[in-house]
Amino acid sequence: MPELPEVETWRALAERHLAGKRIASVATVPDPIVFSGIAPRRFASSLRGREITAAHRRGKQLWFALDRRPWPAFHFGMTGSFRVYQSRRDRPRFWKVEIRTEDGTRLAMTNARRLGRIRLLDDPPTEPPISRLGFDPFLDLPTAARLRTSLEARRGPIKTVLLDQSLFAGVGNWLADEVLYQARIHPQRPAYTLLPSEVACLRSKLRAIVRKAVAVEADASRFPTTWLFHHRWGKRPDAVTSRGDRVAFTTIGGRTTAWVPAVQKQ
């Protein structure tokens, strides 16, 4: 379920368990789709013996800093996660790579539907796909004025614009719907028509939602009960919010969009 909060949670997990440790071994699955531009075995031999100094993230992209380049970079696609465990017996289903450090800690990246990617890059932040990302709402939220300028140039529906990673890095489908619901903005509104007050509201909701989701380690059961999140799954025709307002479903920019007509007026 990887959007910004999930990926940030895994970044912190990786840093907590791996930073300052040396890689003793790397196991890989021979998957030519998920391993992008690098043979799995070459990926493994490149990492072996290196020390992990930090874990970084921008948007939904995550990478490790090592004591020597190149560095590994991960994207999870629609599925996948990081898992940390101690015994090979606990290797998770759909694992693609497992990194074991000298103290026996193991971290696996899983990717069931194979839309994720594992790369080896000399300088991840300055190379695609990371160099193409826009601002990250957890790391560097722009001012309302700058945001207004960006949105003024966009003709498409605000929902679609929120999903544009070259503008809002890390915002995914549920986050976009949640922000628009809490900011009371209709998902079809052309981005350039948002009033300055609406842009300011969208910005502050985006920041608050991302911070809260990260604070609870992206554990959906700890999201506030007032969030649309809890009512958007399954496209149930009888879905209502915690206040009893009907939840509607439509497709915008090819993505399922949940919204609340009583709150989000055109």
Next chain:
DNA sequence: CTCAGTGTTCAGTG
């Protein structure tokens, strides 16, 4: 058996 899907990329169109 059918089909939606928490993502990204790329071809095609205007």
Next chain:
DNA sequence: TCACTGAACACTGA
């Protein structure tokens, strides 16, 4: 070139 749309990708689980 830009802005935008829709299909393709690959596979699980409902």
